[in-house]
Amino acid sequence: xxxxxxxxxxxxxxxxxxxxxxxxxxxxxxxxxxxxxxxxxxxxxxxxxxxxxxxxxxxxxxxxxxxxxxxxxxxxxxxxxxxxxxxxxxxxxxxxxxxxxxxxxxxxxxxxxxxxxxxxxxxxxxxxxxxxxxxxxxxxxxxxxxxxxxxxxxxxxxxxxxxxxxxxxxxxxxxxxxxxxxxxxxxxxxxxxxxxxxxxxxxxxxxxxxxxxxxxxxxxxxxxxxxxxxxxxxxxxxxxxxxxxxxxxxxxxxxxxxxxxxxxxxxxxxxxxxxxxxxxxxxxxxxxxxxxxxxxxxxxxxxxxxxxxxxxxxxxxxxxxxxxxxxxxxxxxxxxxxxxxxxxxxxxxxxxxxxxxxxxxxxxxxxxxxxxxxxxxxxxxxxxxxxxxxxxxxxxxxxxxxxxxxxxxxxxxxxxxxxxxxxxxxxxxxxxxxxxxxxxxxxxxxxxxxxxxxxxxxxxxxxxxxxxxxxxxxxxxxxxxxxxxxxxxxxxxxxxxxxxxxxxxxxxxxxxxxxxxxxxxxxxxxxxxxxxxxxxxxxxxxxxxxxxxxxxxxxxxxxxxxxxxxxxxxxxxxxxxxxxxxxxxxxxxxxxxxxxxxxxxxxxxxxxxxxxxxxxxxxxxxxxxxxxxxxxxxxxxxxxxxxxxxxxxx
Numbered sequence: 001x002x003x004x005x006x007x008x009x010x011x012x013x014x015x016x017x018x019x020x021x022x023x024x025x026x027x028x029x030x031x032x033x034x035x036x037x038x039x040x041x042x043x044x045x046x047x048x049x050x051x052x053x054x055x056x057x058x059x060x061x062x063x064x065x066x067x068x069x070x071x072x073x074x075x076x077x078x079x080x081x082x083x084x085x086x087x088x089x090x091x092x093x094x095x096x097x098x099x100x101x102x103x104x105x106x107x108x109x110x111x112x113x114x115x116x117x118x119x120x121x122x123x124x125x126x127x128x129x130x131x132x133x134x135x136x137x138x139x140x141x142x143x144x145x146x147x148x149x150x151x152x153x154x155x156x157x158x159x160x161x162x163x164x165x166x167x168x169x170x171x172x173x174x175x176x177x178x179x180x181x182x183x184x185x186x187x188x189x190x191x192x193x194x195x196x197x198x199x200x201x202x203x204x205x206x207x208x209x210x211x212x213x214x215x216x217x218x219x220x221x222x223x224x225x226x227x228x229x230x231x232x233x234x235x236x237x238x239x240x241x242x243x244x245x246x247x248x249x250x251x252x253x254x255x256x257x258x259x260x261x262x263x264x265x266x267x268x269x270x271x272x273x274x275x276x277x278x279x280x281x282x283x284x285x286x287x288x289x290x291x292x293x294x295x296x297x298x299x300x301x302x303x304x305x306x307x308x309x310x311x312x313x314x315x316x317x318x319x320x321x322x323x324x325x326x327x328x329x330x331x332x333x334x335x336x337x338x339x340x341x342x343x344x345x346x347x348x349x350x351x352x353x354x355x356x357x358x359x360x361x362x363x364x365x366x367x368x369x370x371x372x373x374x375x376x377x378x379x380x381x382x383x384x385x386x387x388x389x390x391x392x393x394x395x396x397x398x399x400x401x402x403x404x405x406x407x408x409x410x411x412x413x414x415x416x417x418x419x420x421x422x423x424x425x426x427x428x429x430x431x432x433x434x435x436x437x438x439x440x441x442x443x444x445x446x447x448x449x450x451x452x453x454x455x456x457x458x459x460x461x462x463x464x465x466x467x468x469x470x471x472x473x474x475x476x477x478x479x480x481x482x483x484x485x486x487x488x489x490x491x492x493x494x495x496x497x498x499x500x501x502x503x504x505x506x507x508x509x510x511x512x513x514x515x516x517x518x519x520x521x522x523x524x525x526x527x528x529x530x531x532x533x534x535x536x537x538x539x540x541x542x543x544x545x546x547x548x549x550x551x552x553x554x555x556x557x558x559x560x561x562x563x564x565x566x567x568x569x570x571x572x573x574x575x576x577x578x579x580x581x582x583x584x585x586x587x588x589x590x591x592x593x594x595x596x597x598x599x600x601x602x603x604x605x606x607x608x609x610x611x612x613x614x615x616x617x618x619x620x621x622x623x624x625x626x627x628x629x630x631x632x633x634x635x636x637x638x639x640x641x642x643x644x645x646x647x648x649x650x
């Protein structure tokens with residue numbers, strides 16, 4: 001290893017080591033190895049509701065860390081960094097396993113111990129990263145030396161160990177984490193596979209524009225409502241939903257680039273039972289080629305927990321996520337192959353799906369439109385998934401995560417709710433976190449306006465006044481913030497201002513900041529998708545409507561990266577070292593735009609004009625009370641900015 005590589009590696013390896021400070025094993029006087037950090041921060045006494053029945057079933061995974069984890073991280077970074085002589089020299093899954101996977105002897109020791117405790121073993125993947133098992137709460141309490149309680153968290157009643165887990169001292173250094181004994185995974189949200197029924201119908205209400213400011217409030221609504229001027233001028237009506245052609249034009253994608261030869265994986269929970277027919281209908285309406293039979297497939301990762309569909313996990317909403325993700329990627333990269341990997345639930349099976357994509361090298365890049373609120377998670381959820389991301393980088397697979405739709409999360413369960421906190425997994429230094437913008441695409445396909453997505457809302461009352469004066473009350477927006485877990489990765493050094501990287505502690509080390517890049521996410525300037533929906537009379541039919549969120553921005557950016565990979569003719573892999581080295585010209589520097597927004601018309605019943613209309617002003621780049629701001633240069637709403645194709649694709 002040369003000195004230059006050693007210097008670059010230090011920034012990334014230290015980012016992983018910060019996590020290790022709150023986890024790992026320590027041998028207690030009892031001869032047991034304690035898994036520090038195995039009790040989630042939300043399991044505190046004030047939220048305690050009572051003990052968990054010992055007969056309750058529990059499924060969990062015992063994770064083993066990589067052999068020589070530091071070397072794995074160093075290699076993963078070196079093959080991802082354009083300044084390294086090893087750049088692009090990715091490993092195959094077999095090569096990675098040979099160098100870094102836990103030994104068969106280590107796996108065997110874990111398996112024997114679990115069997116001795118009465119657990120049923122389910123599955124161990126080929127990279128030996130974990131051993132999945134099932135049993136009862138009573139068995140888990142005895143095996144891991146703890147008791148279990150129920151806690152009320154964010155409207156959920158969740159199980160958690162009440163004291164740190166422990167394993168036999170003989171497994172110290174072998175077992176790094178246990179996932180599933182606490183139910184932190186229930187806090188995942190968008191941002192045999194159980195297919196959800198079609199979601200309830202939502203339809204755009206008129207008036208809406210085909211392009212930016214085509215219609216404004218000098219035009220009365222369909223019910224005769226005249227919306228008053230705001231900031232002394234008429235306001236544009238929201239777009240009906242942008243088409244792939246409009247977004248490819250706005251972001252400057254050359255017509256010759258289609259993502260051909262690139263495979264994109266999409267990971268969500270559950271699945272849409274009508275995805276193929278919906279994408280075909282949507283593609284026909286957009287004038288783009290449908291997905292060919294060999295261009296799309298759906299996969300269930302082996303060894304995922306097979307449990308009944310859980311209504312509490314909103315399977316209908318996840319159905320819409322698959323539709324959005326597939327149509328966004330296909331729209332930006334119509335020649336790319338898409339692999340949808342569905343988890344059988346929204347719990348730890350999402351991690352198993354990611355591990356399957358990476359260890360089987362199913363794709364060149366992966367888009368993920370979900371996340372946890374903040375970083376207040378036990379070590380057992382952070383370390384194992386971060387290990388999978390390191391394997392992905394070593395193999396040349398890029399991982400993209402939406403940054404979240406709740407701004408700086410100051411109202412969430414973050415460790416310190418007084419300051420901006422990014423969501424996990426977007427905060428990992430091994431993923432590309434995608435933030436959101438509010439976007440106006442002009443009639444000629446150029447960008448008329450683009451600013452940070454943070455939305456304020458004012459509703460028009462029956463007497464023609466606003467319930468809250470514009471810019472209104474905060475509604476939602478692009479997630480971002482400064483991590484409390486990961487030090488600054490090398491690629492952000494010199495680009496991210498110290499005022500942001502040291503935001504939480506000016507005297508401490510520079511930390512990872514989120515997001516990295518951004519794309520359109522504002523639901524009021526969003527993307528037009530098509531999906532089979534359930535109408536009030538119980539019938540189902542295909543319908544199109546506008547959607548948004550960073551769950552849109554992530555597949556949009558992933559599709560654009562597929563175009564870039566086709567252009568380069570070689571795998572990009574983990575993209576951040578490349579993105580941060582491109583220079584400012586490769587991105588639109590998304591900046592604050594004052595006194596801007598759109599008027600949105602909605603059906604009262606979400607379906608038809610039968611019950612009338614409601615009107616609201618949705619302001620752009622709302623700032624009141626938020627700790628993250630859209631600024632000149634890098635910021636915690638849009639990162640480096642959105643893609644400027646005229647330079648980006650050079």
